[in-house]
Amino acid sequence: QIMLVDYTDIKNLKTTTIESAKFLHDGGWDMSKRYFMVAANASNKVAAVDTKTGKLAALVDTAKIPHPGRGVNFIHPQYGPVWATGHLGDAVVSLISTPSEEAKYAKYKDNNWKVVQELKMPGAGNL
Numbered sequence: 001q002i003m004l005v006d007y008t009d010i011k012n013l014k015t016t017t018i019e020s021a022k023f024l025h026d027g028g029w030d031m032s033k034r035y036f037m038v039a040a041n042a043s044n045k046v047a048a049v050d051t052k053t054g055k056l057a058a059l060v061d062t063a064k065i066p067h068p069g070r071g072v073n074f075i076h077p078q079y080g081p082v083w084a085t086g087h088l089g090d091a092v093v094s095l096i097s098t099p100s101e102e103a104k105y106a107k108y109k110d111n112n113w114k115v116v117q118e119l120k121m122p123g124a125g126n127l
Contacts, residue, residue, distance in 0.1 A: 001017050001018065001019060001020060002017070002018040002020050002024065002038065002047065002049055002056075003015055003016070003017055003018075004016040004017075004018060004049065004051065004054055016054040018049060018054070018055065018056050019056065020038075020040060020047040020049075020056060020059070021040030021043040021045040021047055021059055022040060022042060022043050023040050023041055023042035023043055024038050024039070024040050024047065025038070025039045025040070025041045025067065026038065026039060026067070026068060026069060026070070027039055027046070027047075027068055027070065027071060028068065028069070028070030028071040028083075029070075029073075030048070030073060030081070030083050030098040031073040031074075031075075031081045031083070031098060031100070032081075032098070032099070032100055032101065034050065034051060034052050035048045035049060035050055035051065035057055035098060035099070036048070036049045036051055037049075037068070037071055037083050037085075037096070037098075039066040039067060039068050039085060040059075040066075041065045041066055041067055041088065042065070044061065044062055044063065044064055044065065044066065045059050045060060045061055045062060045066070046059075046060045046062055046066055046068075046085060046094075046096060047059055047060075048060065048096075048098075048113060057099075057113065058112075058113035060096050060113055060114065060115060061115070062085065062087070062094045062096075062115055063087045063090050063092050063094055063115075063118060064087055064088075064089070064090050065087050065088040065089060065090065066085045066086075066087055066094065067085065067086060067087060067088045068083075068084070068085035068086065069086075071083050071084060071085050072084045073098075076095060076097075076116070076117070078116075078117075079095065079097050079108055079111050079116040079117065080097065080100065080105045080107070080108030080111070081097070081098045081099075081100045081105055081108070082095040082096060082097055082098060082116065082117075083095075083096050083098050084096070084119075086121075089124055090124055091120060091121040091122070091123055091124040092118045092119065092120060092121060093118070093119040093121060094115045094117075094118050095115065095116050095117040095118070095119065096113065096114070096115055096116070097111035097112050097113065097114055097116045098112065098113075099112045099113075
């Protein structure tokens with residue numbers, strides 16, 4: 001489970017519990033800073049939490065044991081905004097398409113919450 005805490009009123013915290021995949025580990029923000037991407041590394045998934053709505057936006061199937069640290073964001077020339085994660089013991093980096101409210105990225109929305117590319121690395125591991 002993921003616990004989302006709203007600190008707007010520090011004396012009256014609001015918490016939201018969100019069901020997710022097992023074995024959550026680490027993660028970071030997408031480029032828009034709306035979605036928090038967190039690796040469920042023993043489930044081979046990345047959970048995307050929409051912090052604006054307080055709901056799970058997606059569970060993305062990835063290669064074995066995603067381990068992103070905070071992940072990395074960039075604009076891919078073919079897939080638009082992406083968030084990347086490496087994998088423990090695997091020589092691959094997965095690129096996950098992420099949504100954007102910017103009109104110039106609307107053409108990429110069909111790819112959102114999918115692994116759009118896996119980059120092969122020269123050696124296994126990511127730590």
